[in-house]
Amino acid sequence: MQLHLDNFTKRFDGTAVIENLDLTVNDGEMLALLGPSGCGKSTTLLSIAGIYRADGGRILFGDRDVSNLPSQRRNVGVVFQNYALYPHMSVEENIAFPLTVGKKRPSAEEVTRRVRETAELVHIEELMARKPAQLSGGQQQRVALARAIVRRPDVLLLDEPLANLDAKLRLEMRSEIRRIQLETGITAILVTHDQVEAMSMCDRVAIMNKGEILQIDAPTQMYRAPASRFVAGFLGNPPIVFLDGQTGPAGRFEMAEGLSLPLPSRLAGMPEGQPIALGLRPEHYGAGGGASAAGRVVFVEPQGREMLFDVEAAPGIVLRSIQPVRDDVGIGDRVDWPVDTERLLAFDSEGRTL
Amino acid sequence: MMTRNFSTLPLVALLTLVSLPLMVMYGFLILDTVTDAPPGELWPDRFTLEHWRFLFDTSVVGNVWQAAGNSLILALSMMVIVLSLSTTAAYAISRLHLPYRRLFLGGILVMHAFPAVTLLIGVFFVLNFTGLYNSMIGVILVKGALMLPFGIWIMKGFYDAVPWEIEMAGVQDGASRFTVWRRLILPQVKPGLVALGVFSFLDGWGEYLLPRILAPGSEMTVLSVFLNELIAGDQLGFDFNLFKSVGVFYTLPVVLLFIIFQDRLMNIFGGGTKG
């Protein structure tokens, strides 16, 4: 079911946390709400769930305006960060609970059948008799997911579902949640502040900051063409390096600290003396390109398959490079590595992409 | 369970030593109810059930069963009133957006700390005015009112410890607020309910002052008052062993409840974080 936020506004004690937000999530799509802490992700999510009442605008599920409906009648499944399983109920009772409280209740056999079906979908058939306290984090996560989807909700909301898991489980549950979402075809919103999670699990990513959506795009597209400096800085690990300087003569970019690079050819016609910032991603430094930047290696971080180098190209200006593991460069060495200038990102003084 | 990183033996020894006189006294209390000692002697020389005859023979000290029944009514009423009102009121205070919530909370705290004795005269006038003076209902209402702040406060602590998310999840699953409370939240505060129930029962059972003052009529006598009147009324002569037997009879339910519920009673003072 398509989900649509139309001019949505939410205030807490008079201060607007979210103002006139527009957002459309397509039928069957999984969308990530990505943003720094306090930007209003949870607020948006809880408003869609009906736990917070919107202070303005409309929330539509398909053509149905649910803005004034209480949570109980919205048919939304929610997975909370701490799972919020009911501690006194067995796994089976937890999953069955949503089916036993609504207005129209299915028969006992129907409940059993659907609970079983859902448990099989999330792979917890053999845990049905246990209490939540007897489950591992990943298993609790699966139960929470099962409980959220057993009613076949119109929309599935996940608020930082992986934050409480350790790194390995997180990887596993990432693909599991995506698999289950794809199999059920439920429209879903994932709230996270982990960009890897957002990019790997979702069809589209919406980047939020201070209650505003800055950009919505498919993950690769957003990574390649961020709309602003904020978005560029938010995506990418290791992060992008920003270089603040101005346009110089002959289509070059110059920094007060002494570093100078050719501008990407699409910007070659820019007038001289404009303040501008370049964004250089680590994979575009040291892996071929039309220009080069020399400097001294000040830090090396082996990551197993790759190595991360910090190169001081000018006093106080550190470029980052990620390359396949190599043993010939160490801290203190001077290097002269190529820069892929065509893939440099450029931003004006307001942070908009040029 | 806390790991022991020091020996508890000296502590246990000290506690035993300090409470020894108490233990000895309790020991003799029990012993004396089923034995007789020669005049002037400490150690009994014969076994007898003579002192327990008050259980069947109303001519000895009066009708002890009626008093026990009254005490039971008072204690059970306390349990019912305190449990039912505290669970609902505390939930409302802990979770719902009530107007004047803070004022209400402050009020409860003040009421809890307020010495009830100072209210007695006012309460007496109110009961007299409403015709509830010298009736069990009057005592129950007053005692209940005085106990409620404590009960509400305790239960609020238990409710506060239940995560909000459980409630949100319940509502999200389609349950009404009432269903959420009954099926999801109440089971979480059950340790508190058990403890508070026992506690209020015991408090009702042990109450002396209110029934003594507000319901002095003989058919309303509760056990505590009954016991007191045994000495005051000088009906016994010097049969202290009989007096001790009535005392043990009065204490027995308390001890029993404590033995059964001792672990769960501790919950009240733990703030409900565990369990």
Ligand SMILES: Nc1ncnc2c1ncn2[C@@H]1O[C@H](COP(=O)(O)OP(=O)(O)OP(=O)(O)O)[C@@H](O)[C@H]1O
């Ligand atoms: N119940 C509330 N009352 C008042 N202010 C609130 C309330 N809930 C959230 N806020 C404020 O709204 C803003 C957005 O909060 P929200 O919880 O949506 O952030 P978030 O993006 O989910 O952050 P995080 O990643 O830390 O969970 C914050 O500034 C927060 O202080």
Ligand SMILES: [Mg+2]
């Ligand atoms: Mg949040």
